[in-house]
Amino acid sequence: MRPPPGPQSASATTPEWVGALRAYHSHATEHRVVRESWGEIGPCTDWVRVRADLLEDTPLSAFARVAACADFGNGVGAALPFEKYRFMNVDLTVSLHRLPAGDWACLDAVTHPEASGVGIAESTLFDERGRLGRAVQSLLIEPR
Numbered sequence: 365m366r367p368p369p370g371p372q373s374a375s376a377t378t379p380e381w382v383g384a385l386r387a388y389h390s391h392a393t394e395h396r397v398v399r400e401s402w403g404e405i406g407p408c409t410d411w412v413r414v415r416a417d418l419l420e421d422t423p424l425s426a427f428a429r430v431a432a433c434a435d436f437g438n439g440v441g442a443a444l445p446f447e448k449y450r451f452m453n454v455d456l457t458v459s460l461h462r463l464p465a466g467d468w469a470c471l472d473a474v475t476h477p478e479a480s481g482v483g484i485a486e487s488t489l490f491d492e493r494g495r496l497g498r499a500v501q502s503l504l505i506e507p508r
Contacts, residue, residue, distance in 0.1 A: 367494050371396045371411035371468045392416035393433070399472070402440070407474040410440045413467050426464040430489060433469035434458050434499035438485035441473030444505065452504040453485070460489070460497035468492060471499070481505050 374396040392415055395402075399409035412433035417423055424432065438451050470490035477483035483503040489496040 365472070365488055365495065367490055368409045368411075368470055368472060369398045370492055371398075371413070371470070374398045374411070377402065377410070393436075398470075405442055405445065407472070408440045408442075409470065409472045410436065411468050411470045412436055413469075427460070429467070430460065430464045430469045430491070430496065431456070431458050433471065434487060434489060435501070437471055437473040437487035437499055437501050438475055438503060440471050441475045441485060441487070443475040443477050443483070448508055450506050450508055451483075453501045454504055455502050457500045458489075458497065459499075462496065464491045464496055466492045469496070475503070477503070477505050 377395045377397045394413045394415055396411040397408060398411060400407060402408060402410070414424060414429050414432050435453065435456055438453055468491065471487040472490070473485060473487040475483060475485040481504060483505050485501040485503060487499040489499055
C-alpha cells in the first residue's frame with residue numbers, strides 16, 4: 365500500500381459532530397482528510413493529531429498518541445450513516461512494527477458491518493515516515 369499524502373497536503377477538517385460540547389474527539393484533536401470525505405459513507409484516509417495532554421503536564425508518548433488516533437477508525441471509515449445507526453467500539457487492537465515518529469498519525473480506514481449487528485473497523489496506520497502498523501476495532505451496531 366502506498367503511503368498517503370502527508371498532513372501538510374490538506375487543510376484542517378472540521379467534522380460535522382464538532383459542536384459546543386467540549387470533548388476529546390471534538391476539541392482535543394485536529395483532522396486532515398487526504399482521501400475521500402467524512403461526509404460520505406465508505407473508506408477514508410485521515411491524518412489525526414492530538415492537541416491536548418490527557419493528564420496535565422504529562423506529554424503523551426509516541427505510542428499513546430498513535431493509539432489515541434487509532435480509535436477514530438470506525439468514525440473515519442464509516443460504512444453506515446450515523447444518523448440511522450449507533451456504533452459501540454468494544455475493543456481496540458493496535459499493532460505497530462516500529463515506534464512512531466512525529467505528532468501526526470494517519471488512518472486509512474474502512475468499516476465492515478454485518479446484518480447480525482456486529483462489524484469490524486480496520487485501519488492501516490501511517491506516520492510521516494511511512495507505514496506503521498494496523499488497528500482493528502470490534503463493533504456492536506444497532507439502529508437508532
